[in-house]
Amino acid sequence: IWDITEPSNPAGPILYPLPFKSPGLIKSLDFKGDLFVIAVGYKGIYVYKFGEVDNKPPAIKDFSVKVKDYSATIHLRTDEKTICFIKYGKSPDKYNRALYDLNYSTNHMFNLKNLVPDTKYYFLIEAEDLSGNKISKKGSFKTYPDKTPPEITIINPKQNESLPGxxxxxxIKxxxxxxxxxxxxxxDFKYGEGKDFTEGQGTTHHSFILDLEDGRKYTVYYRCRDKYGNKNLTGVIHNFSVPAKWWDSxxxxxxxxxxxxxxxxxGVKLDIPSTKIHLDKDVHISAIHSNSNFNPGGINGYGxxxxNYDRWRILIEFTLPEWAKxxxxxxLFLYRHGGLYTDYSKKIGVYLxxxxxxxxxxxxxxxxxxxxxxxxxxxxxxxLxxxxxxDGNGWYCWTLVGKDAENPLDxxxxxxxxxxxxxxxxNIRSDFFRQKEYSSNKPYIExxxxxxxxxxxxxxxKPKNIVSxxxxxxxxTLPEGASITYSIIDAETGKVLCRGLTGNGDDISGSLSNIKSIKLKAExxxxxxxxxxxxxxxxxTWKSK
Structure with a gap:
C-alpha cells in the first residue's frame, strides 16, 4: 500500500496482503479523489477509495443530444467520477445496440453512428460511481430526414481519357x-428523363455498355436518386474521346x-537470361580411395x-540452355578456398x-x-x-568456348x-574448390x-468507319549494336504488308489499302x-468517315 501522510511525497509501494486473496500491489494513486488501484495476481483489478462509505448515487447534469440524419451525439456530465454506458434502439425498452465508456470521468460522450434518417430512437443511459452506486436516464430522439442527393464519382473511363482507336x-462505370x-x-437532363443504367440499380456501383466510334469526343451526363427521393439537381459531366489512332505505351x-x-x-526490352549457369553435377574422385564416392563434401570435407600427384580429380557436368544459340x-568458374603444399606451382587443365x-x-x-x-x-x-x-584463394576460370580457349568445344x-x-x-600440391552444394561461391558456367x-x-x-x-x-532507344525492325501484318491472313519502317511517321496508306485489321510487329x-x-x-493512325 502507499503511505500518503505527506500527499506531495508518498512512500511506497508497500505490499499488503488482502483478505482471502493473493498479495496485491497498488498500481496507481489519484490524490484529488484519494483513489488507488490494486492488481491482485490472477484475481483481477480492484479499485479503492479512502474515506467514509459512499451510498449516494451520482447525479447527471448538463445532458444534451445533438441529432443529424445518420448520427447522433449524446453528452452528459456527472457530479462525481463514473463509468457509463448507453443502450439504444428503435423500440422503447428493446435496445439492440450499446456503447460503453469504462474510464472513470465526470464527462462522457457517445457517438451513435449508422442510424436511419427520419426515425425515432429510444435510449437508456446508466452511470456508476466508484462505490457501485448507479443512476439511469431514459430518453428518445428522432433523426433528421436525409435531404442530401447521392454523390457521384466517375470510375471508367477516367475523366478526359483518350481511348485507343x-x-x-x-x-461506363x-x-x-x-x-x-x-x-x-x-x-443535360432532369432525373426521370434519362436512360437507366443497366447494372447496379439500388446499389453503389453502376454501369452500362456504350458503343463507340473512332474520331469522336463523348460527353455523358449522370444524375442519381437515393431511396429517400433525393435527386441530383445538377448533372455530373463525363468527358472522354476515341481518336482515330491506336497506341501502346x-x-x-x-x-x-x-x-x-x-x-x-x-517499355519493351529483350529478356536476356542471366549469364550464370549452375552445374548439374560435380564430384571429387580419388586414386587413394579408389572405391569411395565423395559427394557432396569431398575427401576430408575439402570439397x-x-x-596430389594427379591422384585427386574433379568431374563436372552442365547443360547448355536452349536460348544459348x-x-x-x-x-567455367571455380572458387579456390584452400590447399596443401602450396609452395609448389600448379597448373590445372580441363578435358572433355x-x-x-x-x-x-x-x-x-x-x-x-x-x-x-x-x-x-x-x-x-x-x-586439352x-x-x-x-596461386592463392579466389576465383579461377577455364575458357570452354571462345578465343581464349586452347582447343574450344563445339x-x-x-x-x-x-x-x-x-x-x-x-607434384604433391593439392588445391580445394567449393562444390555446388556449398552456401556461397558455388561453381558456375558463364x-x-x-x-x-x-x-x-x-x-x-480494327478501326471503325475507316477510310484509309x-x-x-x-x-x-538503340544502344550501340542494337536495332529494332518494325513491320505491319494483315491480322486476318498473317501476311506481312510492309517491313523496315522507321517509326518516324511512315506513310502506310498505300501498303495497307483495303486492309481492315492489322497487327504491329517489332523485332x-x-x-x-x-x-x-x-x-x-x-x-x-487512320482517317475516319
Missing amino acids: GTGKVN IKTDENAWCQYSFS FKDSSKVSENVRCKVGK LAVG NVSSLK LKGSFSEEKATWIKRNQSEKWNNPGGDYLPL IDSAKI ISPGDRVALLLKEITK VRLSEYSGYIISKPI WDKFYADA LKTKEPPSTPVLYRWCV
Missing part, C-alpha cells in the same frame, strides 16, 4: 456514396498478343580437390569427359554403380581444352557436357552471347548482350 465498346438509382444522357502486356524473349513493362564465350557419370556413385574405378571406367580416373579425350595456373543449345579437371604439373533477339506482336487493330490508314510512329536485336534496345511506345 478501334475500341468498339466501353463499360460510376460509383455513389449510398444506394441509388442512376440515369444518363448525352445532353507498354505499361503492361494487355495489348500484346505474342511475346518471344522480351519483357514488357515501362572439390585436384592434385549464339555463344561468343563459355567459361566421354559420356556422363553418377554424382552419387562415381569413383576412381566406376562411372556409376554398374559401369567401370575403361581407364581408372575417368575416360576423357586427351585434347584450357588450363589455369593456380557444342549446341541443349547439349549436356561432362568435363574432367586434373593437374598438368605433377555464357556470353554474340547476339540476342526477340519480338512482340500487338493484338489486332495513315501513319506509323515509334519511340525507342528487337542486340549484338552486345546484356545491352538491349528499348521500345517505349508505338502508334498507328
Whole structure:
C-alpha cells in the first residue's frame, strides 16, 4: 500500500496482503479523489477509495443530444467520477445496440453512428460511481430526414481519357456514396428523363455498355436518386474521346498478343537470361580411395580437390540452355578456398569427359554403380581444352568456348557436357574448390552471347468507319549494336504488308489499302548482350468517315 501522510511525497509501494486473496500491489494513486488501484495476481483489478462509505448515487447534469440524419451525439456530465454506458434502439425498452465508456470521468460522450434518417430512437443511459452506486436516464430522439442527393464519382473511363482507336465498346462505370438509382444522357437532363443504367440499380456501383466510334469526343451526363427521393439537381459531366489512332505505351502486356524473349513493362526490352549457369553435377574422385564416392563434401570435407600427384580429380557436368544459340564465350568458374603444399606451382587443365557419370556413385574405378571406367580416373579425350595456373584463394576460370580457349568445344543449345579437371604439373600440391552444394561461391558456367533477339506482336487493330490508314510512329532507344525492325501484318491472313519502317511517321496508306485489321510487329536485336534496345511506345493512325 502507499503511505500518503505527506500527499506531495508518498512512500511506497508497500505490499499488503488482502483478505482471502493473493498479495496485491497498488498500481496507481489519484490524490484529488484519494483513489488507488490494486492488481491482485490472477484475481483481477480492484479499485479503492479512502474515506467514509459512499451510498449516494451520482447525479447527471448538463445532458444534451445533438441529432443529424445518420448520427447522433449524446453528452452528459456527472457530479462525481463514473463509468457509463448507453443502450439504444428503435423500440422503447428493446435496445439492440450499446456503447460503453469504462474510464472513470465526470464527462462522457457517445457517438451513435449508422442510424436511419427520419426515425425515432429510444435510449437508456446508466452511470456508476466508484462505490457501485448507479443512476439511469431514459430518453428518445428522432433523426433528421436525409435531404442530401447521392454523390457521384466517375470510375471508367477516367475523366478526359483518350481511348485507343478501334475500341468498339466501353463499360461506363460510376460509383455513389449510398444506394441509388442512376440515369444518363448525352445532353443535360432532369432525373426521370434519362436512360437507366443497366447494372447496379439500388446499389453503389453502376454501369452500362456504350458503343463507340473512332474520331469522336463523348460527353455523358449522370444524375442519381437515393431511396429517400433525393435527386441530383445538377448533372455530373463525363468527358472522354476515341481518336482515330491506336497506341501502346507498354505499361503492361494487355495489348500484346505474342511475346518471344522480351519483357514488357515501362517499355519493351529483350529478356536476356542471366549469364550464370549452375552445374548439374560435380564430384571429387580419388586414386587413394579408389572405391569411395565423395559427394557432396569431398575427401576430408575439402570439397572439390585436384592434385596430389594427379591422384585427386574433379568431374563436372552442365547443360547448355536452349536460348544459348549464339555463344561468343563459355567459361567455367571455380572458387579456390584452400590447399596443401602450396609452395609448389600448379597448373590445372580441363578435358572433355566421354559420356556422363553418377554424382552419387562415381569413383576412381566406376562411372556409376554398374559401369567401370575403361581407364581408372575417368575416360576423357586427351585434347586439352584450357588450363589455369593456380596461386592463392579466389576465383579461377577455364575458357570452354571462345578465343581464349586452347582447343574450344563445339557444342549446341541443349547439349549436356561432362568435363574432367586434373593437374598438368605433377607434384604433391593439392588445391580445394567449393562444390555446388556449398552456401556461397558455388561453381558456375558463364555464357556470353554474340547476339540476342526477340519480338512482340500487338493484338489486332480494327478501326471503325475507316477510310484509309495513315501513319506509323515509334519511340525507342538503340544502344550501340542494337536495332529494332518494325513491320505491319494483315491480322486476318498473317501476311506481312510492309517491313523496315522507321517509326518516324511512315506513310502506310498505300501498303495497307483495303486492309481492315492489322497487327504491329517489332523485332528487337542486340549484338552486345546484356545491352538491349528499348521500345517505349508505338502508334498507328487512320482517317475516319
